[in-house]
Each structure stands twice: as structure tokens, then as C-alpha cells.
Amino acid sequence: MIIFSFLTCGSQxxxxxxxxxxxxxxxxxxxxxxxxxxxxxxKASKFTAAHKSLKFNTLIKVTNLKNKKTVIVRVNDRGPFKKNRIVDVSKAAARKLNMEQDGIVNVKIEVVEKRK
Incomplete structure (x- = not known):
């Protein structure tokens, strides 16, 4: 029981x-x-993303630093493979972040939930 609590705190x-x-x-x-x-x-309609190293199925919060809009996406792909980019998001996520017109925006990503 103590070990379980310790592991839970470590994960948080x-x-x-x-x-x-x-x-x-x-x-x-x-x-x-x-x-x-x-x-x-x-699927463009799903809230998914590509990241170079986070495990598949990890949930991340992506914040557009220009307008402070956020979205939660699930990592299901590898990338991006363009220099200086940290994440590629689906079209649905881009729409929620209001980044479709700009195409490329400055963001902060945070892990919400790690999955196995």
C-alpha cells in the first residue's frame, strides 16, 4: 500500500x-x-498529435501561446520531422487552437496523462 501511494505520487x-x-x-x-x-x-476529426518521443496514447495539453486557447490531444504518431517543430496536431485540434490560418504557431505542451 505504501509503495502504491509512492508510485502514484511519483507519477503525478x-x-x-x-x-x-x-x-x-x-x-x-x-x-x-x-x-x-x-x-x-x-482522422482529421479526432484530437490527436505527433510527437518525437512521448509514448503513444499519452494525453497532452497544447496551448497556443498567441491566443491562450488550449486542447487535449492523444499522441498516436511520430514527428514532426521539420526543424524547430515540437508537435503536429490534427486538423480538429488546429481548429480548436485557432491556428489554421497561421499554420505554424508557438505552443506549450504539457503531459496530462501518461498511458501504457
Whole structure:
């Protein structure tokens, strides 16, 4: 019981600690229906994202630093592969962040929930 409580506290601490700031972009329409690195098909209507190292199914909060709009997305792909970008989000997530017109925006990402 004590070990379980310790592990739970450790997990919460890790979640609160991880954040990253940098540029985000969103998936082009040509990726609709194509397989992601996790094996599932990309759907523009889902709230998903690509990150270089976070585990698949990790939930992250993405905040557009220009307008403070936020969205929770699930990591299901690897990328982005463009220099200076930290995350690619789905079209639905881009719409919620109000970044469709800009295309690339400065964001902060924070882990909300790590999944196995």
C-alpha cells in the first residue's frame, strides 16, 4: 500500500514536470486515412498529435501561446520531422487552437496523462 501511494505520487510529479515550448504545425489533408506510426489511421476529426518521443496514447495539453486557447490531444504518431517543430496536431485540434490560418504557431505542451 505504501509503495502504491509512492508510485502514484511519483507519477503525478512526473506529469506536472513535463512541459515543452516550441513551434507546432498541423496535418495536411493529404494524410487523411493514412496509417500513423502507432498503426491507427489518421482522422482529421479526432484530437490527436505527433510527437518525437512521448509514448503513444499519452494525453497532452497544447496551448497556443498567441491566443491562450488550449486542447487535449492523444499522441498516436511520430514527428514532426521539420526543424524547430515540437508537435503536429490534427486538423480538429488546429481548429480548436485557432491556428489554421497561421499554420505554424508557438505552443506549450504539457503531459496530462501518461498511458501504457
Amino acid at each position: 510529479h512526473e506529469r506536472q514536470q513535463y512541459q515543452e515550448t516550441g513551434m507546432a504545425s498541423f496535418y495536411n489533408d493529404k494524410f487523411e486515412g493514412k496509417k500513423t506510426a502507432s498503426g491507427e489511421k489518421y
